Amino acid sequence: MRDTDPGANEVADIMLDWYDRNARALPWRIPPGSAQPADPYRVWLSEVMLQQTTVASVKDYFHRFTQRWPTVSDLASAHDADVMGEWAGLGYYARARNLLKCARVVAWDHGGRFPDTHDALLALPGIGPYTAAAVAAIAFGRAETVMDGNVERVMARLYDIHVPLPAAKPALKARAAALTPLHRPGDYAQAMMDLGATICTPKSPACGLCPLRDLCAALAAGTAADLPKKTAKKPKPTRRGIVYLGRRADGAWLLERRPDRGLLGGMLGWPGSDWAETATESPPVAADWQHLAGEVRHTFTHFHLILTVRSADLPLHSRPDTGFFLAQGDFRPGDLPTVMRKAFYLVQGA
Template sequence: MRDEEMNAPATGTGIAAEMLHWYDRNARDLPWRIPPGDAQTPDPYRIWLSEVMLQQTTVAAVKDYFHRFTARWPTVADLAAADDGAVMGEWAGLGYYARARNLLKCARVVTQAHGGQFPDSYDGLLALPGIGPYTAAAISAIAFDQPETVLDGNVERVMARLYDIHTPLPAAKPALRDRAAQLTPAHRPGDYAQAVMDLGATICTPKSPACGICPLREPCAARQAGTANDLPRKTPKNPKPTRHGTIYLAQRTDGAWLLERRPDKGLLGGMLGWPGSDWGENAVQAPPIDADWVTLPAEVRHTFTHFHLVLTVRYAEVPPETVPRQGVFVAAHDFRPSDLPTVMRKAFDLWRGA
């Protein structure tokens, strides 16, 4: 049996120093990041915004959203004063829409209860809406240079390989956190945290890690054991169930579209969408309007975190005097498909291509 406690590849001080040296030469250029050696002070608002956006999302997907948000709402006070619908519209496509609702709640608490200044401690940040342990640690380290342990998926992978830890995730998280904490330096903890994340994103990748150019190749226990490609191990997930539903795309002859804003709580909460049924095994609901509905020949297929979704799409054109039982008509000049969440935009694209 592997004794993971014996897998101590090198001193934490030496590894942290090596990582900072590597980061100084290889740091990724990211719009929310202050480059190493730059005298600017990190803006906690930009760090917070980027970390919330990056949850369950890739850097490549986030960049454009970050630029649009910070151009439209350059400070936390600007975001706090924003219209909820405008923020949800800008967020559309990023997924996990509870993050956008919590983004507004947090911005308003920071503005109203903290004078527009983010707390500079882990505990103070953790008390804010929508900020969990990882995000609080990341902001503390990167924005305020506090020696907090930042543990995202990239860091977990680096730690699992560095120490050759074979316990599957998520059971391995406490051990990986302990290892990461032992390595976190008091000097430049924010740069160190970003260095390990960059290493996981660019070199210690999930598949085919580039061990030959890794700054930690010598102390890495998994490289020595030949197990790097197998780590981290993960407990197999149960198959996702498939849910079904129907959505209705109704357009008036003057171009207006029938839309509804979903309840704040629940999946896609607060987002604009097409009226339709609940999502389940045999979800059925009457159309929002009496009309000559046409069922599109193809279905919308979309995958959420916990289930697959298959939607039947029905379309109807109705006269201007039509009064819906569900939703409201939005004039053509006020309708932006980009404001729709991805699954709803798929339905619009399906109709447009039919």
């Protein structure tokens, strides 16, 4: 590390000047330095969607949500199934359930207005320290320290910190907090995130284009590309399961809605077995279930999943042990989570 750390005012001035010229145009943002305040609803919605999800993946979802539910009160009044259907494919479905819980608390307990402090935001359902800081800074101009993976990477390189993540998180946040300005904290937070997303990238950082290159200890030491260091992760286990895609003679599909708690909670899906080390047959109704060639492979946060797919034509009088029939005209593959959609397309291609 250098003998002299960069001053907070120096870093803030450099980053705000850089952001004014290079800010990414994103649908939930207002222009840098704008006198118009950011809409807390749009900031909150985008931050929830962006958790563990890329900007490119979120844009279309954000447009659809804000067109269908332009205010937090509109979202609060929505049917759960409609929201879960619009969320399908974005993953991490607990976010969608918490999105509705939070919208309803804001609409019903706060008169449709988001609270404007970090601690009050943190008290809302589904809002953690990062989201509370982001909304407080970006929507309300609070000088909160917004720490995502991009900012952690910038801090690790700026100060040449070699302690691996996640152990380094407190030190990285302390460094970031010391640099957070009182002036334009929302723009500054977004500038740091943009820097990590576009310049100070995980691989092959464009150090020659970085506005902080003259202050960067890791660049001076030649270690920038190696940071931040991370503790090695344990290999993910593999689980197996069976899904049953049954279609009635009138075109209705046999579906189930998964329990609110657990993976894919509240989402539509195909009846099937538990996901375990070994799959166990558990058809939802007696039928001539045909084994499809191929399999569905999907990776969740903590494990890999391999699904065997069965299909059957079901008579009109079918009485399944589990699930319900959804009329052909009401069925939209897009309402299914990605792993279930993969099974549908496998059947369609058979």
